[in-house]
Amino acid sequence: MTTGRTIVVAGAGIGGLTASLALAAKGFRVIVLEKAERLAEAGAGLQLSPNASRVLVDLGVADQLAPRALMPDAVTVMSARSGRALVRLPLGAQAAARAGAPYWVIHRGDLQGALIARVRDEPAIELRLGCAVETYASQTHGITVVYRHQSERCETQALALIGADGIWSAVRGQLFPQTQPRFSGLIAWRGTIDALTLPYTEPLRGVQLWMGPHAHLVVYPISGGRLINLVAIMPDDWQREGWSAPGEPREISDRFAAAGWAAPARRLIDAVDSWKKWALFTMPEDGAWTAGATALLGDAAHGMLPFAAQGAGMAIEDAAVLAQCLGDSHGSGGTGDALSVPAALQRYAEARRARVARVQRLARQNGQIYHLAGPMALARDLAMQALGGARLLARQAWIYDWKL
Numbered sequence: 229m230t231t232g233r234t235i236v237v238a239g240a241g242i243g244g245l246t247a248s249l250a251l252a253a254k255g256f257r258v259i260v261l262e263k264a265e266r267l268a269e270a271g272a273g274l275q276l277s278p279n280a281s282r283v284l285v286d287l288g289v290a291d292q293l294a295p296r297a298l299m300p301d302a303v304t305v306m307s308a309r310s311g312r313a314l315v316r317l318p319l320g321a322q323a324a325a326r327a328g329a330p331y332w333v334i335h336r337g338d339l340q341g342a343l344i345a346r347v348r349d350e351p352a353i354e355l356r357l358g359c360a361v362e363t364y365a366s367q368t369h370g371i372t373v374v375y376r377h378q379s380e381r382c383e384t385q386a387l388a389l390i391g392a393d394g395i396w397s398a399v400r401g402q403l404f405p406q407t408q409p410r411f412s413g414l415i416a417w418r419g420t421i422d423a424l425t426l427p428y429t430e431p432l433r434g435v436q437l438w439m440g441p442h443a444h445l446v447v448y449p450i451s452g453g454r455l456i457n458l459v460a461i462m463p464d465d466w467q468r469e470g471w472s473a474p475g476e477p478r479e480i481s482d483r484f485a486a487a488g489w490a491a492p493a494r495r496l497i498d499a500v501d502s503w504k505k506w507a508l509f510t511m512p513e514d515g516a517w518t519a520g521a522t523a524l525l526g527d528a529a530h531g532m533l534p535f536a537a538q539g540a541g542m543a544i545e546d547a548a549v550l551a552q553c554l555g556d557s558h559g560s561g562g563t564g565d566a567l568s569v570p571a572a573l574q575r576y577a578e579a580r581r582a583r584v585a586r587v588q589r590l591a592r593q594n595g596q597i598y599h600l601a602g603p604m605a606l607a608r609d610l611a612m613q614a615l616g617g618a619r620l621l622a623r624q625a626w627i628y629d630w631k632l
Contacts, residue, residue: 233257235554236373236386238361238399240267242336243526243543244392245343249287250547252352254555259384260353261375263360263393267344272418272504273450273457274336275435279630280541282329283548292342297332298449299324300434303621305612308440311490314609317617319434327628333435335450335457339540361398364389364522370569371521388521388569390550392543395509396469397528403519409509411467412533414595416508417460417480418471419500423449426456427495438493439608441601443484445493458500459534460484461595467507475503508533513585517577521569525550530584535594538587538627545583548632550576587627 235251237244240262248258276284276297284290303317324330347353356377364373367385374383391399395409426432431453438445443462450457460480477500484497511531517524526543550573557572600608612620 233558234259234370234384234386235388235390236261236371236384237390237392238373238397239391239393239526239528240264240340240344240355240357241392241394241526241543242339242343242540243547244390245340245347246283246287246544247390247392247525247547247550248353248355249289249343249346249350250283250551251554252350253287254551255558256352256387256551256554258353259386260347260355261359261361261373262355262357263398265358267340267357272336272420272459273333273448274339274540275448275537276332276334276339276544277537277541277624278324278327278329278331278628280544281332282327282631283544285329286548287346289342289346292345293332293334293339296338296342296452297330297334298453299330300333300448302434302617304434304436306436306438306493307609308438308443308445308487308489308493309605311492315612315615315617315620317621319621323621331628333448333450333457335455336540338451361389361393363402364399366520388523388554388573390523390525391528392525392547393528395511395527395531397524399522400524400528403522403524404516407512407515409511409531412508412510413463413465414461414508414533415464415466416506416534417458417462417475417503418506419458419475419503420450421456421458421496421499423454423456425499427492427499432456437598438489439598439600439605440484440489440493441487441605442599443487444595444598445484445497447496456496458496460497461508461535461598464507466505467509468505469507471504471506473505475505477501477503510588513588517581518570518573521573523550523573523576530588532584532588533591533595535598536587536591536627538591541627542584542587545630546576546580549579552632553579583630590627 301320435448517529525546553572553576557568
C-alpha cells in the first residue's frame with residue numbers, strides 16, 4: 229500500500245465507513261482504524277432523508293439496505309395533549325420520486341452492517357479492528373499515524389488522516405484540544421417495541437413526532453418493520469458519555485404521566501421493557517475542522533442535536549464532499565502531491581461549514597418548538613395545521629434536495 233494514495237480514516241461508524249467507500253471510489257487506498265474489537269450494533273433507529281440516501285445509492289449500498297430499510301408513508305405530527313394528529317407530511321414513493329432518492333428509516337446497526345459488507349467487498353479498503361489512534365505527526369510527504377493494537381504500538385504512513393471517530397474524537401483531542409463537546413441540558417431515552425405487540429389497531433407505517441411540554445417523542449418502524457423505535461427527549465442534568473447507560477422504565481413512565489401526556493403516547497412508552505439513556509452533547513458551530521493533512525468529519529466536527537434527523541445525513545454528505553475534494557486534487561490513479569492535501573481538506577471544510585451550521589441551527593430551533601407549553605404550544609399547533617403537511621415538507625427541500 230503506497231503512502232501516495234493512502235488515506236487513514238479513524239472510526240468505523242456511519243461517517244467513517246461512508247468516507248472509506250467514497251475515497252476508494254476516487255482511486256485511494258484506505259485504512260480504517262476502529263478502536264472497538266468487534267463492530268456490534270450501537271444506537272437504535274435513524275432517519276435517512278434523500279440527501280443522504282442518494283449518496284449511499286451512488287456508492288452501491290442500496291442492495292444491502294433494501295431488505296432492512298423502510299420507506300415511511302409520512303411524518304405525522306401528534307399532540308401530546310389531545311393524543312390526536314395535527315398534520316401529516318407526505319413521504320412515501322411520491323416524495324421519493326420527486327427527490328430522486330428515497331426517505332428511509334433504518335436501525336443504525338443495519339446501516340453499519342450494510343456499509344461493512346460493502347467495505348469488505350472493496351479491495352482498496354482495509355478495516356483494522358481493535359486499533360485506537362494515539363497520536364500523529366505531519367511529515368514532508370504526508371502524515372504518520374501511531375495507533376495501538378492490543379499491547380502493540382504500531383504506525384502507518386499516509387497522505388492524510390480523517391477523524392471520523394465521533395463526538396469524543398481522539399483525533400480532534402490532539403488536533404484542537406481546546407474544542408470540547410458541550411452538554412445541551414437534554415437527554416434521549418432510546419427503546420424498541422416488538423411490532424407485534426404495538427398498542428395500535430393498525431401497523432405503524434410512518435414516523436410519528438409527538439410534541440409535549442418540555443419534551444417530545446419520536447416513533448417509527450425499523451428492522452424491516454419487525455421493531456418499533458422510540459426516542460424520548462427531555463431536560464435533565466445527567467451527562468454521562470456514551471450511548472448505552474441503562475434507564476429505569478418507571479422513571480420515564482412517571483415523568484410523561486406527570487406531564488399530562490395523552491394515553492396513546494403513554495401506552496407506547498409503557499410498552500418498552502428496556503430503555504437506554506444518551507446525554508446529548510453538541511459541538512460549537514465555529515470550531516475548526518482541518519489542520520494540515522488532518523480533517524474531521526461527522527460528529528467529530530459538528531455534533532448536533534438530533535431534532536432535524538440529520539446527524540447521520542450530514543456525516544454522509546461530509547464523506548462525499550471530502551472524497552470529491554481529495555479526488556479533484558489528486559486525479560484518478562495518480563500519486564498526487566502531498567502538498568495539495570491541506571488545500572483540498574480546507575476546500576472540503578469551506579464547502580461544508582455554512583450548510584452544516586444551518587442544519588445545527590435548525591435542529592436547535594426545532595427542539596425549542598417541539599417543547600413549547602401553554603398558549604405558545606397552542607399557537608404552534610394552529611400554525612402547523614394552517615400551513616398543512618405539504619408546505620411544511622417543502623420547507624425541508626433545501627436539506628433533502630442536496631446533491632454533490
